[in-house]
Amino acid sequence: MPKSKKILLVDDSPLILKIIGQALEKDGFECLKAGNVPDAMEHLKNDIPDLILSDYQMPDIDGFAFRQSLMAIPEYRNIPFMFLTSIADHDHMQRGMNMEVIDYIIKDTPIAFVLSKINNFLNSIRERHQRTIQELSSAAMALNLYSIPQDAPAVDGFDIHFWHRSYQNYPGGDFIDLITIENKYTFIILGDVMGKKWGAWFFSFGYLSYIRAAVRLCTSEGDLSTKSIMQKINSVIYLDPVVSGLLSTLSLIMINAETHTISYTGAGDLPLLYYNKAECSLNKVSSAGLLLGVSKDGGFDEHVFTMQPHDQLLMVTDGMIDKETPRGKKTDLKEFENEVTQYLGRADSFQDMKDNGFLNKKAQEQIDDCSLIFIQKNS
Numbered sequence: 001m002p003k004s005k006k007i008l009l010v011d012d013s014p015l016i017l018k019i020i021g022q023a024l025e026k027d028g029f030e031c032l033k034a035g036n037v038p039d040a041m042e043h044l045k046n047d048i049p050d051l052i053l054s055d056y057q058m059p060d061i062d063g064f065a066f067r068q069s070l071m072a073i074p075e076y077r078n079i080p081f082m083f084l085t086s087i088a089d090h091d092h093m094q095r096g097m098n099m100e101v102i103d104y105i106i107k108d109t110p111i112a113f114v115l116s117k118i119n120n121f122l123n124s125i126r127e128r129h130q131r132t133i134q135e136l137s138s139a140a141m142a143l144n145l146y147s148i149p150q151d152a153p154a155v156d157g158f159d160i161h162f163w164h165r166s167y168q169n170y171p172g173g174d175f176i177d178l179i180t181i182e183n184k185y186t187f188i189i190l191g192d193v194m195g196k197k198w199g200a201w202f203f204s205f206g207y208l209s210y211i212r213a214a215v216r217l218c219t220s221e222g223d224l225s226t227k228s229i230m231q232k233i234n235s236v237i238y239l240d241p242v243v244s245g246l247l248s249t250l251s252l253i254m255i256n257a258e259t260h261t262i263s264y265t266g267a268g269d270l271p272l273l274y275y276n277k278a279e280c281s282l283n284k285v286s287s288a289g290l291l292l293g294v295s296k297d298g299g300f301d302e303h304v305f306t307m308q309p310h311d312q313l314l315m316v317t318d319g320m321i322d323k324e325t326p327r328g329k330k331t332d333l334k335e336f337e338n339e340v341t342q343y344l345g346r347a348d349s350f351q352d353m354k355d356n357g358f359l360n361k362k363a364q365e366q367i368d369d370c371s372l373i374f375i376q377k378n379s
Helices: 014-026 037-046 063-071 090-097 111-142 197-220 226-239 333-341 349-355 358-365
Strands: 006-010 030-034 051-055 081-085 103-106 158-165 174-181 185-193 248-256 261-267 272-276 281-285 303-306 312-316 322-325 328-331 370-377
Touching: 006 014, 006 037, 014 030, 014 111, 030 037, 037 063, 051 063, 051 111, 063 081, 081 111, 103 111, 158 174, 158 349, 158 358, 174 197, 174 370, 185 197, 185 312, 185 370, 197 226, 197 248, 226 248, 226 261, 248 312, 272 333, 281 333, 349 358, 349 370, 358 370
Parallel strands: 006 030, 006 051, 051 081, 081 103
Antiparallel strands: 158 370, 174 185, 185 248, 248 261, 261 303, 272 281, 272 312, 312 370, 322 328
16 A cells, blocks of 8 residues: 655644644544654654644744745755745735745635645646656656666576665666676676665766776676675775765675686675575674775675575665654664565575565655565575
């Protein structure tokens, strides 16, 4: 089921909060209530609503000052904002419109009309976003730009699968690539440009360009060390003024088809989850590397190991372990480990995760892009 739309309702009248709040909840909205601006700002620390509906006649800090403060904060300035008021005054309305307020609702407006206005506005936003996504996707396809591949390559001795869901169907910051060179070396790339939606999606192409170039350059020179490749990627990003101010994680794996060994280096990423079939145990393989571009020397290390038949390896981005709770965002790798373990150790583990609803459950809980790469050693 789609998530309920969130409305932040701000009014110093407990009666208004109760009446309009109940009406919104009855209509399927999740209503966050605040009796003053400081309470509203506390809500915003944990929840970004789809719409703010605020009175402007409030003691201490009025609605205009509230709106002005939101416009000064990049994370909050683009949240749609409506005024709820008992005064139908042209000067007040003009002042609000100058602050990019989308509408005024008079408090004695019938509740049904209030709900209709809110629903119509949010529906129009959704339709515009869907059209924009379709247009951008078409443009990206025409330019052969992609941050998630269509298929995984066939690698002798291994099964490789991946799964990805973008947050609210927006292109996002997660990126995946799988590069096979000379049918000997397969590089598996999983990264996450921190940020939301368009900005993160745009910069993911820049990161992928650097990564692809570094992989091909190093291998052409006979350098197969994932640590060395990661350092070259990091050095370029560190010196690039466009992307150096951003933050990105990266997991880089190389599978050697001749030796069947795995080499792994990480940059600020989550640990790999390694399921040992013989011991029926799930272990973590952690990297010490810093986020890309944070430091000239990223402190990268390299782990080289050999997977035994039926062993499995998982790579995930943080969207897989984040969820929204009544107390705000919760990040819990241990909970994810406990949930995923029940699917591991089988010949069809990845398909089982898809068919039995585990991955769909993650998609429904998600508050960020979700990506998972699954590697299994064959007999």
